[in-house]
Amino acid sequence: MLYYAKIEALRMLRNRRYIIFVVLFPVVFYLINANIYGNQQDDNGVRMSTYLLVSMAAYGALASSMMSSAVPWAQERQSGWLRQLQITPLPSWAIIVTKLGAAMLLVLPSLLLVSAAAVLQQGVSMPAGQWVPLLLSLWIGTVPFIALGLFIGSLLSADAAQPAAMICMFALSLLGGLWFPVDAIGGTMRTLAHFMPSYHYANLGWNVIAGNGVPMSDVLIVVAWAAVLGGAAAYAYRRATVRA
Template structure:
């Protein structure tokens, strides 16, 4: 399993395409648009910090989903069939791929955090920065599972389109691009049920010096169970077809 993990990590480092979308996009957006919220207080924290967390979450979710969607190309190329003839158990292969998805979510959080520190002097203190990074890394698990479900369940061309539409819907409705504070009441209620909102809430509450909310963790856990079930079913079907 360690050998397979090293192999996947090397593949991740050698393919910078995901970073272009998940890192540079959120950083550029923050640098250009974060000034409009400088005097606001959003989601319990100052505007620049709130926007930082939302855009960091935007990039992290994009990174987690994109790596998972790449599984569809590997499946079409016969890579999964090759893995099945190795001694590596299926659950370990899937676990490694899910872990790689979450690792890919770390650079956007770091990069947007640096941009916020430089442009708006956002300072959370060392302890909160570390807690923010760890929570936003761990919080990408449901999105990694969703990405794997798309990759195992759909062909390459369809997977890319579905992945983008799912990501865009989750990002917009979850308040990652525009804070849910500005949403109408009905849309705000929808946002609170989204895993993306509850994911970003981990960061917002950390920046405010609060622990994660019980409701938020419950919503994230529920979505994680749903996405895990879908991913497991998609993997079983892909195995049967292969």
């Protein structure tokens, strides 16, 4: 099981799309915007360089969770590798848990690199009592997006899963307020944003840096989305297994 997880992680680290969209893009986008708006403050008195840290770390983590689950899962199913795994001593739950664990491991580079850029280039400083819940909530909160990726990978071919995952990734980022503050979005889209798991996911971090702690309402909504998308992924996986 550990060897399988290691293979999964190494395979994604060799993926150019993962490096560009998940590792480099969030850091570059953070540095560009932080150098333009970094000294401004939001309504809570938080510097934009810190606010953008949460936004871009959340984007990178969301992108990583989907890129490391949807396409590889579809490729494994299409190539017959998933069928081979199913006849090994590994139980089905272990295959899914390993995929989940590998995807969560691959979330860490974007979180840590954006945080390092914020500290080293923008002088962002927070006590450990904020850093720890911030990084933990942004890391653990990716579970619903990994589940969404597995759902896509169970339904679509590898060629179709990639654009579908990228469309979902960009839509969730835009509607979740990760690229632009939700208050700057039009009325209808602003209302829609509050239903998005990505908004409540990022709001965990925005509340932490504002000194409000981790809001239980957002935690419950993220958990609910994880349960719904996890159930959908499990159902799609069972259907894919029966067809195979």
